[in-house]
Amino acid sequence: MKFFPTILFLFTAAVAAEEKPKLLERHVRFLAVGEMPPFRQEIRDDVRYELEPAEGSIPPREVMVGFGGDQKQSASLRLGQATAPLSVPSGTGPLVLRQPGNNDEMTPWLQLTHPETDDFLVLIWRASPKGTWREVKSLVLPDGPVSAPAGGVRVVNLSPVDVGIVIGGEKLLLGAGKNIQRKVPTGPGQVFQIVVNDATGTPRRLHSGNITQNPGERSLVLIYRADGEAPRRPVKVSVQREPVPAAPVPPKN
Secondary structure (H helix, E strand, O other), rough: OHHHHHHHHHHHHHHHHOOOOOOOOOEEEEEOOOOOOOOEEEEOOHHHHHHOOOOOOOOOOOEEEEOOOOOOEEEEOOEEOOOOEEOOOOEEEEEEEEEEOOOEEEEEEEEEEEOOOOOOEEEEEOOOOOOOOEEEEEEEEEEOOOOOOOOOOEEEEOOOOOOEEOOEEEEEEOOOEEEEEEEEOOOOEEEEEEEEEEEOOOEEEEEEEOOOOOOOOOEEEEEEEEEOOOOOOOEEEEEEEOOOOOOOOOOOO
């Protein structure tokens, strides 16, 4: 009988370990926001050749994503296209993107703290309109099927100015650096307009159309500063529609 307390303790510990809930797998995506640089070419032996974009005029094509440990994942960045989802460890912690540097060393490019729960989307853009993609800013948005559900439209103002927005019958002012989310019905498109004041204070319509979504889809509207010298429109608009991933299923014990 002297072994009974030890056996009972081991049995209790094993049951507690089995009853401990397993965490749901979650993911991160990255989206570089901006415009491609002007097309460049040269003629060699009467043949036109496209030139590579100037250094720093586009985001790094590939970055290594780390979360403070030894394990790293690779992500391919393309302007205006979200990356494939990458697995994220549970809880909050550091998130570091690195790019190749001198002597092929991976130098830190973007560092932030990732949220504790939920899938999330990291928007990345140039820190200065006259700068390069070596210095960037970022914004983290929840990206799960509950926080960004089907039927939803999320509008993000990354520009340095306030913009006027019309969604269906609603009119509102969206401040610089702010974002909103609205629900729109499927079927016939909802009126969607974006207005910004020009240098003289005169309202100018940047975008006019409809938000149309099929069942199971959501939309992301990005309002961002135009690149280049003295662009005709200082603010650009990008509307992206995508299917909402299925909600994760809790793992079996």
